[in-house]
Amino acid sequence: MDSPIRELLRSSDFLRLWLVGAFANAMRWLEMLASGLFAWEVTGSALAVAVVVAVRQLPLLFLGAFAGAISEAINRKLILMTALVVAAATSTLLATLATTGHLELWHVALGNLVSGTMWTTEMSTRRRMVGEVAGPHRIVPAIALDSATNAMTRMVGPLLGGLAFQWLGMKGAYTLTALVQFAGAFALAGLVHTQVTRKLEVVKIPAEIVEGLRHAWTKPILLLVFGVTVVTNLFAFSYTGLVAPLGLGEFHVSPALVGVLAAAEPTGALIGGTLIAAGLMRMDRRLAFAGGAALFMAALVIMAVSSSYWLALLVLFIGGFGTAGFGNMQSTLMLTEAPPEMRSRLMGLVTVGIGTGPLGILAVGVLAEPLGPRGAVLVMAAAGLVLTAWLAWALRSRPPTPPSV
DSSP, X not given: OOOHHHHHHTOHHHHHHHHHHHHHHHHHHHHHHHHHHHHHHHHOOHHXXXXXXXXXXXHHHHHHHHHHHHTTTSOHHHHHHXXXXXXXXHHHHHHHHHHTTOOOHHHHHHHHHHHHHHHTTIIIIIIHHHHHHHOGGGHHHHHHHHHHHHHHHHHHHHHHHHHHXXXXXXXXXXXXXXXXXXXXXXXXXXXXXXXXXXXXXGGGHHHHHHHHHHHHHTOHHHHHHHHHHHHIIIIIGGGGGGHHIIIIIISOOOHHHHHHHHHHHHHHHHHHHHHHHTTSSOOOHHHXXXXXXXXXXXXXXXXXXXXXXXXXXXXXXHHHHHHHHHHHHHHHHHHHHSOGGGHHHHHHXXXXXXXXXXXHHHHHHHHHHHHHHHHHHHHHHHHHHHHHHHHHHHTTTSOOOOOOO
């Protein structure tokens, strides 16, 4: 009998969604690192780097819930293709400005804002489509494979970003991202995706979002997903805003090795996610989710106090196994615990939780001024670890979800 992964990869529609997501997300992470390196090169300020990186993710906070509601009413294939084309056009403009020598930091920040707005559709549109194409009986391996691939993009993207910035500059980095995103939109043209849509009533969107929140309030497992998602993105993933200052200013390594540092945690997440997708790593879903987040934060604490670049690299790699459990179960729990008619709305609310990340990036940037990059990461990660433990204890009333199969 074929494995679930082989069955999925024989589906041309799943293959399109999976590969387009892989390449597009890699380009997003490439641009985030390149923009951070550019900001550090221009200003030498950790706060400026944090602001530029945060702007890329800020739309998730303010528009994620609306994107979820809209994706229930408008064809999700059209939303996804539009998001890719707009992001590609933005990258093309920035590459052109860099080529002509007119690129300024505010151009990069504005470009990050536009592309970040397009990114708000990722969870409620493409990730939901992945689950729908896979079908209920294959949703766990499908999400595990997609999450592992997302970890790979967070590994490959920064690696390419560091190399592209060092060798080709901003014009080369953004030319590459534009070409890949245009190609992704073209590849989706042949996707067959049947969707039951409803009339879009913009005035009712806030009420629909509130309805989703009320439903989530009755299910502790959904509250745990939202709570730990907020804490992890606010206090843990905020370290990404200081990767450039940590690598260049604290560990004194080259831009290429900064890319390697940024890729360490995603590499561990890729390996862990692959083990989950293959069915070789099984555990209680709630434990994998909250425990994985806690492992990641503990790794950040050790990294922050380490004086060795190579030790920092190692602990971030180990922390990646924690983010594998966190990332896999974040979508799996939501798609399996939420009713079908509310999935996009609730996934949109998860996007809002992810969107708190920029606030954490801004906070860590502000803390870096008096405490330095290491001290800022240490304070944020330690606080996140305490909050995660409290949430797991406070929402323990629901019996554990059975292990994934």
